[in-house]
Amino acid sequence: MKKRILPLLLLGGAIAGTMAILTSCGDSIESLTGSNQVVTDASGRVEFSQVQPILNQKCMPCHADDNYNDSAILAQGVSTFVTAVSSGAMPAPGAAPLSAVQKATLLSWLQSLAPSAAPPQPIVDAAGRVEFSQVVLITREKCAICHGSYTDSAKLSSSAASVENAVQIGYMPLDGSAPLTPVEKATLVTWLNQEQGL
């Protein structure tokens, strides 16, 4: 009996250790578990501390001389940076691309710098349309816990008008501590509008 229990205890320890390592390593847990979540403060804003590691990893290798890990520098050209990141022009071809959650985090933070000058832009493809895969990233985190089927495009599309209204007026998501970021809201509403032919 003891011989059987020992391997199980070791296995349990290994699993716990693996989870602890994954938890401490953002990129790893994102790629291995599929967790995609833009981390925001209580008001739904992305803090610079969330952005700085992305800048250091994905921008600074080429833009160290431009000090692109300095929030004040980036604040001077918000619209340029938003365009470069949202269109996929940056990181440059050949460089490690931003993951979906890194892209959403960076865009949310950039747009929060000058909300009046640069209204939140949805994450779109080359044709200027929001792909459902972007919507899934949002609904999986913010909607699916109550509305599981909202990761199904047909189901979500069939109630596009009511979902859009709920999102626009802040009725949804229910959990006030995990609101949609401005970019998530713009992306979701744009896709819902696409589905309604608007």
Add this chain to the structure above:
Amino acid sequence: MKKTMLIAALALLGTAQAAPMIATNGYVRFFSVTKMENIEGVCQTAVSSLDLETGKIAIKSRNTTFVFPDKLMQEHFNENYMESDKYPVSSFSGTVSGFDRDALDQGKKVAAVIDGDLDVHGITKHYHTQGSLLKAADGAVAGETLFHVKISDHGIKVPSILTATIADSMELTARFTWRPTGKAK
């Protein structure tokens, strides 16, 4: 080997956080009494989530879903007082604590402390009140609370000519039945 895999799967499942329970037909009523008139508005479609593990609770209701006995009263509520076009949603976000979890799981009605922020008319105010919870055999949890809200605290102004009919203090009752979603976070 199969047994080992099963235990490993159970160990991984154990690391997932339990999902909050959800209520979709919540009852929220406010009621005020004056010598001239009683005012009562009821919403039976408020939505809420409750996580018994963390105590976290969230409630939202659309202001236009409050129904009044008098249609004109309902119109005034939305247009003159709540300004529902501008502030379409009322919400509460906070925690439920201080309840006996074991007694709750045994099907006993337990008292609970409710702390949180009520956002009405675009103004958020912190409330500390009492409530109760009761768990049914099917896992659903019913909860209710009653407390008083001063409408002036939420920036709702009542013309002095109408203060005889609209009290500043409103009794607010909320009843929800949360059911497990069966989904993990």
